[in-house]
Every structure is written in structure tokens, then in C-alpha cells.
Amino acid sequence: MRLEAEFTTEPFRGEGEPPEHATAALDAARAAGLDCDFGPLGTSMRGERDAVLATLATVVAAGLDHGADRVTFQVRLEGHAPPPPAATGLDALLAQVAAELGGDLRGLARPEKQRAVRLLEERGAFDYRKSAEIVAEALGVTRFTVYNYLNRDR
Template sequence: MRLVAEFTTEPFDVDGQVPAHATQALEAAQAAGLDCEFGPLGTSVRGEQEQLLPALTGVLEAAFANGASQVTLQVRRDGVRLPRSGGGGVNALLAEVAAELGGPLSGLSRGDKQRAVLLLEAKGAFEYRKSAEIVAEALGVTRFTVYNYLNRARD
């Protein structure tokens, strides 16, 4: 059975540099022979179950050995869509918006953070449970600020 694992290592904000915990986790996945996609807010890896599941131990060990304070991990069968709840779907949308805006969301100007919130709303990010908290953390602002950006756009 083919599986997909998506993981995010934290903390996100490390002076605009890709943190070692993220790069070393990616390298562990690559060394295991997994198909990897590295994004600004997370990494997606694919492989057969027998290959992927044991490799995740190495990925987690590499992340924590290189300074990760937390690793969020989701594993599913390849081809199965994520439900509209929880952080996995929001994190994927955050990665899309970060790519559109050209870099880590936490390093954006105030105006670009407002634009990011509007893009996320257009993509349906705020339909997910606890999305405002996840978005706020990625932007480096408070949840209240995210709500203010949304309210200003609606006025």
C-alpha cells in the first residue's frame, strides 16, 4: 500500500533561514528513498508502507536532534483527501500562500500578511477547525489580529 506522510517541524521563525530541524528531517526522508516535496511550512513524503513507516522514525529523530520543539505528522493512504478539520489542510494552504507570496509568512510586511489572510480565506482555510490559531502562529501575529484582518476585508 502506498502512503503519504506530511510533517511540519517547529519552530517556524528562524530569521528567514530554513531551520536545521527541517532540512535534516528532509535529508533523513531522502536517504530512506522516499519521494519528497519540501515546502516553506512542511514536507510531504510518499512511499510504500514498508518503506515509509520505518523511515518516519529517522525523520523524527533528525528533527528533534536538530532543534525541533514539535513535529506535527499526518499519514494517510496515497490518493485519500484530507478532511476539512485540523491543521493538515490549513498547513497545506499556508504552504501554497507562502509560495505565492515568495517566502515565509512570518517575515512578511503587515500589508502582505493582510493579503495572505485574504488569500487563505479565498482558499477556504477558515472552514477548518482552529484555523485562526494555526494561521496566526504561521504569520507571527495573534488570533485577534487575524480576525481584524478578516473583518477589515469584509467592511
């Protein structure tokens, strides 16, 4: 049985070289012989079940040892589609926030977009899978911008 694990180390950096905690976690996954894809906001690793499960602790340790303050995972059987995003709930939250802020989220000025992200976070919008991408599209910004708005408030 093969698994795929997606992991993210934080804090995020939207520009420049990837942070050391992200590359150290990637190196740990590669050292275990797993197939890896590295992106600016997360990494995926794929391999046989026992190898992936054994590597999870190594990846977490590598990230934390190199400056991460959080490591999040999602593990699933390889080849199985991730569960569909709970778009209905997220769509409802986006509509709620849009109504509160006066309409189209894309037309908001930057401070109002930052407020929209804060409101969405308070209401659990970022608990949904792929939510950063969906929120970014609704606001007319990049997902890096959404993560910057989220990190600004922390």
C-alpha cells in the same frame, strides 16, 4: 499500499533560510528514498507503506537532534483526499471572535489581529486542518504572520 505523511518541525521561522531541524528531517526522508515535497511550513513524503512507516522515527529523530522542539505528523493512504476541514466549527469560531472584536477581522489593527489569533488558539481553532490558511485569509494576512503571532505568545 502507498502512504503519504505530512510532517512539520517547529519552531517556525517565517523568513530567511529554513531552520536546520526542517532540512535535517527532509534529508532523512530523502535518504530513505521517498518522494518528498519541502515547503516553508511542512514537508510531505510518499512511498510504500513499510518505507514510510519505518522512516517516521528517523525523521522525528533528525528534527529533534537538530533543534526542533516539536514534530507533528499526519499519515494517510496516498491518493485519498484529506478529510474535509471542519469549516463549520472554524467558521463559527471566526464569527465569534469577529463579533467580540467589533466586526470584520480584516479591518482590525495589528494588535487586535494578534489578540484574535490568541483567542482563536485558546478556543481550539488551530486544531482544524488548514486552519492557519483559513485564519490568515479571514485576517487578511499571510499564514507566516499567523504563525508569527502564535509563536510570539509561546
